[in-house]
Amino acid sequence: MSESTLFGLAFILFCLAALVYLAFQFSKKSSLANVGFWIAAAGLTSHTAALIFRTISSGHAPFTNMFESMSFLAWAILLAFLIIDRKYKIPRIGAYILLIVIGIVALASTPLMPKEATPLVPALQSYWLWLHVSVTMLGEAFFAVAFIASIMYLTAKEPEKKDKMDSVGYRCVAVGFPLFTLGGLIFGMVWAYKAWGTYWSWDPKEVWSLITWIVFALYLHTRIVMGWKGKRSAIIALIGFLAALFTYFGVNYLLAGLHSYA
Amino acid sequence: MKRIFKFLSSIKLAIILLIILAAASILGTLIPQGRSLEEYTARYGMLSGALIKLQLTTLYHSVWYLALLFFFALNIIVCTLTRLSAKLNRASRPKVESEAKALQALKNKDRIKRNAPLQAAQAETVARLKASRYKIRTSAAGNRVSLLARKRIAGIFGSDVVHVGLLVILSGGVISGLTSVRQNLEMREGQVVSIPATDFSLRLDKFTTLYYPDGSVKTWISDLTVLEGDRTVLTRKVEVNRPLNYKGFNFYQTSYGYNWDSPAVEIGAKKKSDPAYAKKVKVKVGERALLDDKDQLTVSVVRFLPDFVLGEGNQPETRSLQPNNPAALVEGFRGGEKIITGWVFANYPDWDQMHSANAKDKAAPTDLVFQLKSFEAGQFSVLEAAKDPGVPLIWIGCVLVMAGFGLAFYWPTWEIKAVFEETLGKTDIVLGGLAAKSRESFAVEFEAVAADLRRSK
Numbered sequence: 062m063s064e065s066t067l068f069g070l071a072f073i074l075f076c077l078a079a080l081v082y083l084a085f086q087f088s089k090k091s092s093l094a095n096v097g098f099w100i101a102a103a104g105l106t107s108h109t110a111a112l113i114f115r116t117i118s119s120g121h122a123p124f125t126n127m128f129e130s131m132s133f134l135a136w137a138i139l140l141a142f143l144i145i146d147r148k149y150k151i152p153r154i155g156a157y158i159l160l161i162v163i164g165i166v167a168l169a170s171t172p173l174m175p176k177e178a179t180p181l182v183p184a185l186q187s188y189w190l191w192l193h194v195s196v197t198m199l200g201e202a203f204f205a206v207a208f209i210a211s212i213m214y215l216t217a218k219e220p221e222k223k224d225k226m227d228s229v230g231y232r233c234v235a236v237g238f239p240l241f242t243l244g245g246l247i248f249g250m251v252w253a254y255k256a257w258g259t260y261w262s263w264d265p266k267e268v269w270s271l272i273t274w275i276v277f278a279l280y281l282h283t284r285i286v287m288g289w290k291g292k293r294s295a296i297i298a299l300i301g302f303l304a305a306l307f308t309y310f311g312v313n314y315l316l317a318g319l320h321s322y323a
Numbered sequence: 324m325k326r327i328f329k330f331l332s333s334i335k336l337a338i339i340l341l342i343i344l345a346a347a348s349i350l351g352t353l354i355p356q357g358r359s360l361e362e363y364t365a366r367y368g369m370l371s372g373a374l375i376k377l378q379l380t381t382l383y384h385s386v387w388y389l390a391l392l393f394f395f396a397l398n399i400i401v402c403t404l405t406r407l408s409a410k411l412n413r414a415s416r417p418k419v420e421s422e423a424k425a426l427q428a429l430k431n432k433d434r435i436k437r438n439a440p441l442q443a444a445q446a447e448t449v450a451r452l453k454a455s456r457y458k459i460r461t462s463a464a465g466n467r468v469s470l471l472a473r474k475r476i477a478g479i480f481g482s483d484v485v486h487v488g489l490l491v492i493l494s495g496g497v498i499s500g501l502t503s504v505r506q507n508l509e510m511r512e513g514q515v516v517s518i519p520a521t522d523f524s525l526r527l528d529k530f531t532t533l534y535y536p537d538g539s540v541k542t543w544i545s546d547l548t549v550l551e552g553d554r555t556v557l558t559r560k561v562e563v564n565r566p567l568n569y570k571g572f573n574f575y576q577t578s579y580g581y582n583w584d585s586p587a588v589e590i591g592a593k594k595k596s597d598p599a600y601a602k603k604v605k606v607k608v609g610e611r612a613l614l615d616d617k618d619q620l621t622v623s624v625v626r627f628l629p630d631f632v633l634g635e636g637n638q639p640e641t642r643s644l645q646p647n648n649p650a651a652l653v654e655g656f657r658g659g660e661k662i663i664t665g666w667v668f669a670n671y672p673d674w675d676q677m678h679s680a681n682a683k684d685k686a687a688p689t690d691l692v693f694q695l696k697s698f699e700a701g702q703f704s705v706l707e708a709a710k711d712p713g714v715p716l717i718w719i720g721c722v723l724v725m726a727g728f729g730l731a732f733y734w735p736t737w738e739i740k741a742v743f744e745e746t747l748g749k750t751d752i753v754l755g756g757l758a759a760k761s762r763e764s765f766a767v768e769f770e771a772v773a774a775d776l777r778r779s780k
């Protein structure tokens with residue numbers, strides 16, 4: 062099997078899982094939630110295999126251009142969801158997660174995104190590329206799940222469902238925040254130091270990572286120290302994810318020209 | 324004084340500072356930082372003066388941004404210290420005594436009546452809690468015994484470890500800002516550069532550029548030797564992402580450049596009248612070489628420009644030091660007589676600009692055509708020497724922050740309290756449980772403990 066077959070298979074499985082989760086949404090049959098989980102897990106496995114194939118054929122990490130990076134982000138979001146779902150049982154957000162995953166994969170697959178693996182410029186040839194990008198994206202993936210949980214919190218009516226979404230949101234931040242700090246800020250600093258001799262240079266991408274990080278620090282402190290919960294927490298988590306999204310896309314496209322990573 | 328202190332220790336101040344820091348940082352990504360005055364004037368016109376005055380063009384190093392960071396650090400220090408002594412007391416000298424009533428007001432609670440004397444009931448409870456890795460303290464008063472069982476008490480210090488880590492990072496940043504030095508080094512093969520304020524120097528033995536099949540740069544490798552006086556201390560290959568560290572200095576491979584002083588140029592010659600005619604010769608700039616024995620034809624290269632443009636007054640000049648449009652000014656001689664001169668271009672081999680050297684018949688077409696076939700220039704290595712004494716503190720701070728996260732989020736402190744009271748050979752056990760984190764798992768454990776105590780004979 063080739064990379065593109067596996068990638069296509071994963072896409073089909075994601076669509077199937079989304080349908081099953083949607084069916085669960087309406088019927089509330091827990092067996093459907095289970096089926097949805099396993100189809101999504103099969104899709105993730107296929108996607109993993111596609112990423113491995115790509116890594117072998119290109120000889121470098123599968124996130125060095127926009128197509129690869131988005132494909133990896135979709136992979137990480139699904140992984141984060143499956144982990145959180147195993148622990149805290151949140152099949153109700155499965156349909157939304159899969160729609161986002163499908164959206165990202167579809168966007169990554171448009172002809173606008175260059176797909177060929179290109180040779181790496183000298184600065185990117187480092188195992189820190191692996192550590193930095195994969196851990197950061199995994200952290201962002203947990204923020205994405207917190208984002209969906211927050212939207213569900215804000216739109217839900219039943220208090221029991223609201224409570225659940227509030228606590229799932231917190232759990233995701235409790236995983237995502239340390240991962241994002243480690244990958245995005247710390248590994249980023251170590252790599253920058255190894256490659257250029259400065260661990261911090263106030264580059265727009267660095268600054269936006271810092272802003273994202275500050276928003277989630279605000280989330281934690283308002284929650285833990287001031288006892289904010291529910292609506293206000295959910296809104297901060299929304300802002301935090303949007304900041305992460307801007308760090309990921311916006312800085313490259315909107316603040317372009319100021320920014321030049323080799 | 325007290326009010327100032329209270330304000331400095333408040334989480335409100337922390338939240339205000341974090342919001343201002345975030346907003347200011349956003350502003351700094353919208354206004355390009357550290358550009359020239361002309362660029363700001365072109366971009367912002369009248370506003371540019373105000374922007375520069377407010378230090379918005381060097382925002383992250385501005386007095387007010389640094390002041391924000393200073394107050395942020397002060398806030399963390401005061402806030403953490405004021406809470407720390409209470410936490411240390413809680414960890415080392417906890418209050419064991421409790422009231423049955425108080426325990427029953429807790430979220431996790433239970434009441435068990437045991438048909439056994441107090442000592443037996445207490446021993447069973449202690450054994451059960453120890454099995455779940457609780458550390459236990461007891462205190463007795465009259466016919467009543469209080470018990471305090473805790474595990475993972477270090478978890479309450481997670482936030483403090485994070486905050487101290489942040490302070491260490493900030494102080495590392497201050498030290499970097501005040502003491503770090505960096506210097507660009509352009510080195511040619513064989514060149515020795517002494518590093519200022521040290522007792523050693525650096526020699527570039529060899530510089531290699533490796534390319535991918537598509538022609539883009541794969542890597543640059545500098546073979547460096549560290550010298551102390553005449554003594555060779557060590558030799559190392561330095562590449563991007565693989566700096567050399569010596570005596571607090573790091574040497575980074577950052578780039579490369581061409582040495583255009585005396586490139587070797589390969590000149591080809593053709594004749595319009597004779598398609599089979601093709602001669603080639605290598606010649607250094609400023610030198611003359613024999614092209615064709617039979618014709619007594621020699622060629623000399625007067626000038627070489629890596630990136631030819633016509634500048635002011637239509638004078639040839641080079642736009643950059645990159646070989647984007649290499650061009651050579653060549654002269655052709657037959658015997659001792661200069662017969663032809665003109666610029667030839669590597670990228671445009673058919674561009675025929677040769678003309679007769681004789682001023683009188685400049686317009687006259689010549690039969691001979693020169694071409695710039697290839698050129699070879701030495702490359703020099705661009706390295707950066709950097710010394711940053713703040714760096715170790717940054718890494719220590721990062722480790723502390725991550726360790727603190729581990730404690731704060733994944734080392735939840737759990738407490739179970741019990742009060743035993745004996746009446747007529749029977750013991751009444753009141754249990755209460757407290758968990759600030761992972762409450763669901765704690766509730767499960769608490770209920771299991773209570774169920775086991777209830778079941779025991």
Ligand code: HEM
Nearest residue numbers: 278281285286332333334337398399402406479482485731
């Ligand atoms: C952006 C920088 C900061 C980060 C990353 C940070 C991180 C943390 C973390 C991880 C916790 C533990 C949360 C939990 O237990 O779930 C915490 C708690 C806390 N933080 Fe911060 N903090 C920051 C700045 C501050 C500042 C400036 C203050 C000053 C008032 C502060 C005051 C507190 C307090 C009072 C707690 C309460 C928890 C306790 O006492 O254990 N933090 N912080």
